[in-house]
Amino acid sequence: MSRSQTGDKTGATNRKVAEGVYRFGTHRINWYVLEADAKLTIIDAGLPAHWSQLDQWLDDNGYELDDVAALVLTHADVDHVGFAKTLADRGVPVYCHPDDVPRLRSHPQNPPGWYLRNLWRPRFFAYALEMLRDGVRSVESLADVEPLTDGDVLPVPGEPRVIFAPGHTAGSCALFVEDRNVLFCGDVLATRNIFTQQEGDPQLLESADDNHEKAKASLARLESLGPVTLLPGHGNPWSGNIDTALTLAR
Numbered sequence: 001m002s003r004s005q006t007g008d009k010t011g012a013t014n015r016k017v018a019e020g021v022y023r024f025g026t027h028r029i030n031w032y033v034l035e036a037d038a039k040l041t042i043i044d045a046g047l048p049a050h051w052s053q054l055d056q057w058l059d060d061n062g063y064e065l066d067d068v069a070a071l072v073l074t075h076a077d078v079d080h081v082g083f084a085k086t087l088a089d090r091g092v093p094v095y096c097h098p099d100d101v102p103r104l105r106s107h108p109q110n111p112p113g114w115y116l117r118n119l120w121r122p123r124f125f126a127y128a129l130e131m132l133r134d135g136v137r138s139v140e141s142l143a144d145v146e147p148l149t150d151g152d153v154l155p156v157p158g159e160p161r162v163i164f165a166p167g168h169t170a171g172s173c174a175l176f177v178e179d180r181n182v183l184f185c186g187d188v189l190a191t192r193n194i195f196t197q198q199e200g201d202p203q204l205l206e207s208a209d210d211n212h213e214k215a216k217a218s219l220a221r222l223e224s225l226g227p228v229t230l231l232p233g234h235g236n237p238w239s240g241n242i243d244t245a246l247t248l249a250r
């Protein structure tokens, strides 16, 4: 499937969002490649149709699939799991927090209530159509994962540290790459409102959270990381002090 078919407007040339970090997906859904010592960690797995972007990028940059050392899932919502099974089938270890494994095993599932309740919003409806186009109904479940544990520095390229921040889902995590000040925050924070599809400041996803109060409380777990490049699951990168981002989100 070509880039235009997957709605990729980021283009192949401007994927770089931080030192050795590349952004993929569409303007509505992000996933990333983290490069270190000529090996790669994939952060989240978008939707099934996004696979061709990875395939193409590896080829364009002199990489083989064998150079992909790991896939780390910030959480197991369907729009972050797309091609996880494809990587797992090729022997790539998939990391996920144990509290999100039941969700990982449940795909493809029926859309949750909050999803159906918001379909009347034209921009959310467009997002839903994009997800259908990109294979949301064919996301495969996954059973075997490497567990993410709070505080662990993962033995994968880039060595991200796990910050457990539940609420959006029970097993949501952020991943901090300390030596590059890069924070992959999954859906713990977003910079794009998924209902209005407006870009903006760091914000909580609110009505898409499993437990919004818990998601709010988990923000404290990100305090004092200092200046960061925030790379969310939805929306453009945001740069600044994490405590400013948290104030904006609260």
Ligand SMILES: [Zn+2]
Pocket (backbone or CB within 6 Å): 077, 079, 080, 187, 233, 234
């Ligand atoms: Zn998401």
